[in-house]
Amino acid sequence: MTDLDALRDVIRADSDARGKPISKLGYFCTPFQPKSGPLADRVIKVYRGLSNPAALDRLKVCHDDYVGALLKAGVPLPETEFHLLDIDGARIPVIVQEALPIPSLMRPLMQTGTQVETLAMMEAAGDVIATFWNNADQFDTRIGFHPSIRNFAIIDGKAVFFDTFPPLIHYTREEMGRMLLLFSEKRLMRIVGPFLQKKVTGIQDEWYSAPETLVGLVGSACRLRPDDAEAYLDWGRDFVARRMPRWQEEALAELNEPPRLPGYWTTFRKILGLQGEPNV
Template identity: 80%
Template sequence: MTDLTALKDAIRADGASRGQTLSKLGYFCAPFRPASGPLSDKVIKVYRGLRDDAALDRLARCHDDYVGALKRAGVDLPETEFHLLDMDGTRIPVIVQQALPSDSMMRPQMQTASLDDTLTMMEAAGDVIATFWNNADQFDTRIGFHPSIRNFAYLDGRALFFDTFPPLIHYSRDEMGKMLLLFSDKALMRWVGPLLQSKVTGIQDEWYSAPETLVGLVGSACRLRPNDAEAYLDWGRDFTSRRMSRWADEALPQLQDPPRLPGYWTGFRKLLGLQGEPNVS
């Protein structure tokens, strides 16, 4: 269990002493890993505080439920803890996660590896997606999954998923749409977003659809390495038939050409300066 005093000290420390900020382009926060001290083997993710205690307590319960559900569904996760810290009179959601080797992030590996090696990584990530959705029927609640390339590490032949925020469990579609604004680390998004709430709410739809999550993975690979797009489409069609045949009628038509991001999400990403960087590296 994390020493909460040490955790508060790490969060309060200035950027130079607390360690490297691992991502500057995350939608919800910029994770960091302390350079030294008792938490030097952890990644710390600090989210916006709220004054609504009931909402925060619910968030904590949902996060615990989501981590438990992911594990029951067969998804490999680094050790992950959720805390509500009292920081200067405000309760702050904080996730503490066992750090993964910096060179294990899947996205940069996909950029530099041979085509054959990237297809091996895609198979590992696809295995996580198929395992989750083929086991998700056991949950009698709304549950989703966001298995993009940037949310995976690839280590020792396995894909490890590490993105547990927001917890995609129990919340209704409308509630999750509001959370996308409420916890955004981008002030501009919180200001502009409510004017486009229906569009913001739609961002999540892919995460709650088995075929769309696989199509999203293939689309990410095609955008990352456009010269190899046909190989990723071939892999996606084959993988759908082998591992996700339940959803073949929905997935296969979308895997004939490189999948594209919805126009509104592309617009939001440009507006916020999000370029698809991995969210912990």
């Protein structure tokens, strides 16, 4: 169990004492790993607080339920804790997660590997996607999954998923759409987003669709390595037939050519300066 006093100290520390951020993506926060101390083997993710105590309490319940559901569905996760940490009179959501080796992050490995190596990584990530969705029927609640390339590490040939925020369980589509704004680290998104609430809400739809999560993985690979796009499309068509036949028809309809991001999400990413790097 995390020493909460040590956690408060490292969060309050200046950036030099904290250690450098280990991801530039940071839609919800900028994760960091302390350079030393009792939390040096952990990644810490600090999120925006809310003024609504009930909403915070529900967030914790949902996050705990989501981690439990992912594990029950067979998704490999590093040890993950969620805390509502009292800091200077405010309750701040904080995730403390077992740190994975930086060289194991899937996105940079996809950029530098051979085509054969990257196809093996796609198979590993696809295995996690198929395992989750083939086991998701047991949950009598709205549940989603966001298995993008940047949310995986590859360890001993297996894919490990590590993105548990926002917790994609229990919340309605409209509630999750609001959460995408409430917890955005980007002030610009919180200002502009409410005027585009329908568009923002639509960002999540892929995460709640089995075929779309697989198509999204293939699309990310094609954008990372356009010269190998045809190989990834072939892999996706073969994989969905082998491992996700329930969703084969829907997925195949989108795997005739490299899948593209929705235009509104591409625009948001450009405005916010999001580079698509690993969201550790």
